[in-house]
Amino acid sequence: MLRITHGQMTSLIMLTLIVQIYVYAPAVLSEHVGQHLWLPLLLATIAAVALMKMMLYIAEQFPDKSFPAVLQYLFGKFLGAFVGGCYFLYFFVLFIIHVQMIVTTFKVLFLPTTPMISILLLVLMLCLYCSLLGIEVLARASNMVLILLIFTLTFLALSVFPEINLPYYQPVLPSQAKGFAYSTIVAFASYGQVFLVATLFPFVNYKNEKRKHRKIFAGVFFAFLLTSLVIVEEVGVFSPFELQRLQYPTVELITMIQMGEFMERMEIFLVTIWAGAILLVSGIFFSVSVKTLKHTLNRNKNGKILDFFLIIVGFICIVTLLPDTSSLFLFIFDQWVYWCLLFQAIFPILIFLTFFIRVKVRNHAAN
16 A cells, blocks of 8 residues: 655645635624634634644554554444444545535536536546545645645735724624634534544554654644634624625635736636635545545455445435535534534544543553
8 A cells, every 4th residue: 555644644634624614614603703703713723733633642553553443443343333434424424515515616606507417527526536546646636736725825815914904803802702602613613624634644654754743733733824814804804794794705805806907807716726625625535435434344445336336425415415505504504513523522532532541451451
């Protein structure tokens, strides 16, 4: 099996973190906490860093085991397989969300007369191709895509900075706690995807590389900082009340960039870069979900039948359950953000406690 570097693993994780949260979440956060959305973002960042540190530590104790194999070691074969199956569903739903996000965005903004199924089939075929290439190839491709997206978001943040109205941030500190719990859950649903490190670490060439915790955490923290900066700037540009009414606030932010005749519609160029990034992220989540299911079922052969079958399942789920932007929006913010607590908080804590107890028992038996 080909291996990836710590840097490539970091690129994959960073890429998943900087493609989603600023698409729909700013309007929801502003609706619940107004101009104080910086606080839920900060709390979600702290929780996500703790989650990543915990899962990275556990993954490093089993460098030659896949994530489902670690679960079966900790919980036993049956219960471990059940938890592994749950995480397959977690990654598969993330794949569906990202696919439909790119499909509905392009349908609404740029291709209103094109049948959604045509766009959906194209995106699903590209995700299937990503799965056939493998995590190792995706890791290499993620470096360039990540650089382009970071440049795009940085350019956006610097370009609209002069448009910020500081009075929109007043008062800086909240006077009540209403809405902060839900807003933190919304932000953590995106930032908590750092859990991906548990499934990616087994692909790292740990034998020939030194541990690079500082670089990994620095990269992830930079992703948190950059996306949070874009969201906070949207409050200062649009005001908390106007931000609540915008379906695609970041696209509206991009339209404020004026470059004259040199680039008449800057949003098309920048959104295209974002589309390439989220397409790769969709492929990453699909590849991880397939790998997780195969390892859970102890199917280590390179057969591709399962990949094709899951693409068909994804197509059916999207067409029947999430056919448009409204249904996707309601699913994410009425249901999915709460399910993420199970996969990004409750399960990880149980995994860590089980690991801690097993280590204590093993050390006691050795003595």
